[in-house]
Amino acid sequence: MEMRADLLIVGAGMVGSALALALQNSGLEVLLLDGSPLSVKPFDEQAPFEPRVSALSAASQRILEHLGVWDGIVSRRSSPYTDMHVWDGSGTGQIHFSATSVHAEVLGHIVENRVVQDALLDRLHDCDLGLLANARLERMRRSGDDWLLTLADGRTLRAPLVIAADGANSAVRRLTGVATREWDYMHHAIVTSVRSSKPHQMTAWQRFTDNGPLAFLPLERDGQQDWCSIVWSTTPSEAERLMALDDEGFCKALERAFEGCLGTVLRVDPRLCVPLRQRHAKRYVAEGLALIGDAAHTIHPLAGQGVNLGFLDAAVLAEVLLQAAARGERLADVKVLSRYERRRMPHNLALMAAMEGLERLFQADPLPVRWLRNTGLKMVDQMPEAKALFVREALGLIGDLPALAKA
Numbered sequence: 407m408e409m410r411a412d413l414l415i416v417g418a419g420m421v422g423s424a425l426a427l428a429l430q431n432s433g434l435e436v437l438l439l440d441g442s443p444l445s446v447k448p449f450d451e452q453a454p455f456e457p458r459v460s461a462l463s464a465a466s467q468r469i470l471e472h473l474g475v476w477d478g479i480v481s482r483r484s485s486p487y488t489d490m491h492v493w494d495g496s497g498t499g500q501i502h503f504s505a506t507s508v509h510a511e512v513l514g515h516i517v518e519n520r521v522v523q524d525a526l527l528d529r530l531h532d533c534d535l536g537l538l539a540n541a542r543l544e545r546m547r548r549s550g551d552d553w554l555l556t557l558a559d560g561r562t563l564r565a566p567l568v569i570a571a572d573g574a575n576s577a578v579r580r581l582t583g584v585a586t587r588e589w590d591y592m593h594h595a596i597v598t599s600v601r602s603s604k605p606h607q608m609t610a611w612q613r614f615t616d617n618g619p620l621a622f623l624p625l626e627r628d629g630q631q632d633w634c635s636i637v638w639s640t641t642p643s644e645a646e647r648l649m650a651l652d653d654e655g656f657c658k659a660l661e662r663a664f665e666g667c668l669g670t671v672l673r674v675d676p677r678l679c680v681p682l683r684q685r686h687a688k689r690y691v692a693e694g695l696a697l698i699g700d701a702a703h704t705i706h707p708l709a710g711q712g713v714n715l716g717f718l719d720a721a722v723l724a725e726v727l728l729q730a731a732a733r734g735e736r737l738a739d740v741k742v743l744s745r746y747e748r749r750r751m752p753h754n755l756a757l758m759a760a761m762e763g764l765e766r767l768f769q770a771d772p773l774p775v776r777w778l779r780n781t782g783l784k785m786v787d788q789m790p791e792a793k794a795l796f797v798r799e800a801l802g803l804i805g806d807l808p809a810l811a812k813a
């Protein structure tokens with residue numbers, strides 16, 4: 407049996423789900439499909455933290471509030487942070503950012519990806535949106551003015567417009583031949599949660615070590631501030647060595663790498679190791695096709711911006727489609743879809759380039775570069791206006807914002 411829709415979203419991860427919710431009540435027949443079961447687990451407050459977390463910006467918070475998802479996140483578990491402290495492990499340069507510098511209450515929230523995903527799915531299950539679980543896309547081709555998609559179980563779907571929200575290894579991108587520019591960071595990220603002897607003080611900490619950035623992101627449970635999510639980016643061989651250590655050895659290595667900044671590392675949860683690759687699609691759109699989120703771009707986690715960029719993609723694309731529908735335009739028209747690309751690509755590219763530059767700057771070892779970078783950090787730390795600009799950028803409140811990201 408063949409199913410038809412006006413618009414098919416492939417991938418019900420955080421970004422695809424947000425887009426589907428942004429298009430509810432549009433009058434469009436939207437079908438959201440995912441290869442996974444899309445089930446929501448009852449939330450257990452005492453459960454260990456999930457290893458994958460995201461630092462959600464104020465812009466993402468606003469989008470999720472408008473979509474009716476934010477309450478579902480806060481009622482589960484979220485950890486606000488007010489400050490950020492960054493320093494160079496091979497020098498004395500450091501910089502501190504604070505929410506108070508821009509009269510904001512917080513810089514953002516650290517939220518487990520599972521929590522965001524479950525809150526989104528709760529809303530989706532409440533809405534009148536077509537949701538197809540266990541639907542893995544295997545093939546797709548043009549059929550007249552439509553796309554014809556074939557799932558792993560043989561079902562077929564037809565629509566004039568397909569949105570790829572199927573993540574970094576996007577099947578849609580591969581099957582439609584969208585070219586990417588990609589390069590290996592030669593970094594793996596070890597992610598897990600750790601308990602430390604000193605409280606995190608609602609601060610996101612980032613130390614640039616010789617091998618890559620190490621972040622301690624504050625987590626909160628029962629008002630306690632002794633757990634952090636860590637993202638430790640390092641060379642593949644060092645990551646392999648660290649993954650092979652027992653828990654006690656790993657805690658000691660982590661404490662050393664973090665200069666004991668939060669005291670003793672007392673406990674570590676199971677660790678995950680993720681290879682890091684930067685990827686950017688050369689075009690986000692084609693006739694009847696648009697790419698959003700990690701399907702369009704993946705960025706080094708040092709920025710903590712991946713899903714924030716994805717939520718902005720979803721909000722802008724929804725805005726473009728709703729405006730075009732109101733004008734009676736054909737949504738699959740590449741001219742319509744290009745409006746989304748024009749608004750998002752320059753911003754995403756600029757951020758990716760900035761992160762790439764930062765990553766290289768902190769990897770550089772020659773003495774003059776180290777001196778410059780430490781002096782630069784100290785100088786910027788004394789410049790409140792420059793810091794406030796950076797904070798506003800991190801909050802996601804600068805630039806061409808879609809209505810969903812506005813207060």
Ligand SMILES: Cc1cc2nc3c(=O)[nH]c(=O)nc-3n(C[C@H](O)[C@H](O)[C@H](O)COP(=O)(O)OP(=O)(O)OC[C@H]3O[C@@H](n4cnc5c(N)ncnc54)[C@H](O)[C@@H]3O)c2cc1C
Binds near residue numbers: 459637699712
């Ligand atoms: C170590 C690490 C730390 C990070 N920290 C942060 C952070 O602090 N802040 C931040 O903003 N971002 C962070 N990110 C990035 C963030 O996790 C990603 O940007 C985000 O998960 C992308 O969401 P997405 O919905 O685009 O893709 P995904 O989450 O990958 O979702 C894709 C969905 O598509 C489905 N799918 C895939 N293939 C198919 C198929 N063939 N058929 C049907 N369905 C399919 C999958 O099941 C999945 O549900 C981090 C990333 C890493 C690696």
